[in-house]
Amino acid sequence: MPVTCTGEGRTLTAEIRGEVDHHRAKEIIRELEQAVETALPRELTLDLGGVTFMDSSGIAVLLRAYRQAGELGAVLRVIHVPPQAGKVLRTAGLERLMRFE
Amino acid sequence: MKQIPVNEATMTFLSRSANEGFARTAAACFAAQLDPTLDEVNDIKTAVSEAVTNCIVHAYPQALGKITMRLRIYPDYTVEITVKDAGVGIEDVSRAREPLYTTGNEERSGMGFTIMESFMDGVKVRSAPGKGTTVTMVKHISRRLGGAV
Numbered sequence: 017m018p019v020t021c022t023g024e025g026r027t028l029t030a031e032i033r034g035e036v037d038h039h040r041a042k043e044i045i046r047e048l049e050q051a052v053e054t055a056l057p058r059e060l061t062l063d064l065g066g067v068t069f070m071d072s073s074g075i076a077v078l079l080r081a082y083r084q085a086g087e088l089g090a091v092l093r094v095i096h097v098p099p100q101a102g103k104v105l106r107t108a109g110l111e112r113l114m115r116f117e
Numbered sequence: 118m119k120q121i122p123v124n125e126a127t128m129t130f131l132s133r134s135a136n137e138g139f140a141r142t143a144a145a146c147f148a149a150q151l152d153p154t155l156d157e158v159n160d161i162k163t164a165v166s167e168a169v170t171n172c173i174v175h176a177y178p179q180a181l182g183k184i185t186m187r188l189r190i191y192p193d194y195t196v197e198i199t200v201k202d203a204g205v206g207i208e209d210v211s212r213a214r215e216p217l218y219t220t221g222n223e224e225r226s227g228m229g230f231t232i233m234e235s236f237m238d239g240v241k242v243r244s245a246p247g248k249g250t251t252v253t254m255v256k257h258i259s260r261r262l263g264g265a266v
Contacts, residue, residue, distance in 0.1 A: 038134055038224065041224040071167055072227075073224060076223065100159040107231060107236075
């Protein structure tokens with residue numbers, strides 16, 4: 017399981033681990049979506065601290081989460097972004113759409 | 118004048134998504150003999166991942182096909198990576214290279230070529246419908262003490 021979720025009330029923290037590439041993106045998107053649909057959070061935090069590699073598939077994963085959070089009126093935060101993943105996400109300009117901490 | 122490569126490795130593998138990780142790790146290991154920085158290694162891994170994923174998603178959408186990756190090192194500390202498929206080819210290469218343009222599904226972002234271009238020092242794409250696609254990327258590695266050339 018590449019995604020582990022914790023949280024109480026209407027906050028959800030989803031920790032994504034390992035390599036985020038096309039090979040694993042579908043599974044990550046599905047797990048994340050199910051977790052958000054179950055928790056219906058007001059605040060969604062994606063913790064990328066355990067991501068060891070990310071390519072443009074990660075952009076799609078984060079954009080999906082961004083859209084889903086938007087539909088729920090939830091705030092999306094992205095934390096512990098490793099340098100390699102950060103470079104990929106900034107290339108797509110995602111730091112203009114969501115909060116990187 | 119075209120330089121003669123100091124070292125070269127070629128590998129052919131099936132267009133299975135499990136090989137995305139194999140290809141980028143192999144490219145990183147090969148480039149390691151130039152003692153690149155961690156950032157340079159990561160740039161190579163990311164660009165190779167994009168090129169190989171394109172073959173898997175777009176070149177061979179229906180069946181498995183073969184992908185050939187050739188890695189070369191030149192005396193001027195340049196790594197050249199060629200990723201070649203014999204798949205469907207690209208009708209409009211300049212359009213395919215545009216940011217956010219994708220014919221893929223929901224887990225694609227259309228940023229593959231943009232990432233290859235911004236992470237490498239040069240990207241060349243040769244393709245024609247039905248004739249497959251060849252992507253050639255180069256990266257200059259900074260000269261440090263540990264390099265083998």
